[in-house]
Amino acid sequence: MRLPRLRVRNLLILEGVISISVSSYLATSTYVFHAHLLGQTIPVAQRSFSFASLFAGLFMVILGTLSTSRTRAVWYTSFLLLSLEVVIFLISLGRKSHVSLLGIILAAFTMFLLIRRRKDYVEPSQLLTDPRLAVSLIIVAFTAAYGVGGSLLLGQDFRPPITSIGTAIYYAGETVTTLGFGDILPVTLSARLFTVSLSVMGVAVFFGALTLLITPVIEKRIGGVTMTMERLGVRSLxxxxxxxxxxxxxxxxxxxxxxxxxxxxxxxxxxxxxxxxxxxxxxxxxxxxxxxxxxxxxxxxxxxxxxxxxxxxxxxxxxxxxxxxxxxxxxxxxxxxxxxxxxxxxxxxxxxxxxxxxxxxxxxxx
Structure with a gap:
């Protein structure tokens, strides 16, 4: 008997569900990893990886449910998310070994299928073929990397010091969005100039680029809802x-x-x-x-x-x-x-x- 062909979309959804389950369980963990970066020791709580795994799982469920295209962008995104899941599950093997091991095996198998079927993903990607969207994506990624990386490198120039990735993400986010809660303050000239540059970048560039990325998705969804409503109206005539x-x-x-x-x-x-x-x-x-x-x-x-x-x-x-x-x-x-x-x-x-x-x-x- 010939077995049915496994669909990558279904495996992505299953992997996402496992990721959400494991990350929800490990969200209460108090274990702390110590990462060494540029001569500095940065503590990273396992909860941070759990939250990253939670969002990655949600994204995989959404990607597997809504994406029907076979573009190179979908292939790269799926492969990147699965690679991230393998790393997070390896770190989480200690507390939930059996479920984490299942997640690693499933992610590795899905990556294997993606590699075997990479020639199927040949459709052009609107995001990569449109120069405006491609540049916007680069700007968003650069701004995020600049904010988080700068906050970590100048961590001792803030009060209280920024010593973790989670705190760096938080400070970069509140600076880019110009919220400025005042709970973390730059106390040196270097830190203040960095904060000003990040704020200017957020107001002038980040949100404009983010709008260009989100607008096509919103227009497509609105168009789909409008078309569905039109069809329902036509059927009742x-x-x-x-x-x-x-x-x-x-x-x-x-x-x-x-x-x-x-x-x-x-x-x-x-x-x-x-x-x-x-x-x-x-x-x-x-x-x-x-x-x-x-x-x-x-x-x-x-x-x-x-x-x-x-x-x-x-x-x-x-x-x-x-x-x-x-x-x-x-x-x-x-x-x-x-x-x-x-x-x-x-x-x-x-x-x-x-x-x-x-x-x-x-x-x-x-």
């Missing part, structure tokens, strides 16, 4: 008119339908939402020639469906998509505008009602 592909050709028809009190929905990837919104028309941003986009609509509940772009080739693609998602009864509701009479026969196989513009013009002139 009855006896509505669906316009697949907007063009000035259907403007008068839309106005006539609205004057009769009919609900009109327009689906197009580039549509003037402001102009149509003034008429009370619901606009859905999407490709009208995409079967998935069309399947969102309850087409059987529509009164009529109009394919109305000014490009016959695009109308042909929309008709091909519609023919895959409509049944026999709904097919009778579809009308397609044919802009050129020589293309009329090309639309005949779809079985939709054909509106020939050349015939309409001849009738109006005759």
């Amino acid at each position: 009855r006896d509505y008119t669906l316009i697949c592909g907007y063009s000035p050709l259907v403007q008068a028809f839309i106005s006539a339908q609205r004057s009769r009190g009919k609900n009109v929905v327009v689906i197009d990837d580039e549509v003037g939402q402001e102009a149509l919104a003034s008429l009370g028309v619901l606009t859905v941003k999407g490709e009208p020639d995409d079967e998935k986009a069309l399947s969102v609509f309850q087409l059987g509940n529509s009164e009529c469906i109009v394919v109305g772009t000014s490009d016959d080739s695009r109308n042909m693609l929309i008709c091909a998509a519609l023919s895959q998602v409509v049944d026999g009864e709904t097919r009778k509701k579809v009308s397609v505008i044919v802009n050129s009479p020589r293309n009329r026969n090309k639309f005949a196989p779809f079985g939709f009602r054909i509106i020939d513009l050349s015939e309409l013009v001849s009738r109006s002139l005759g």
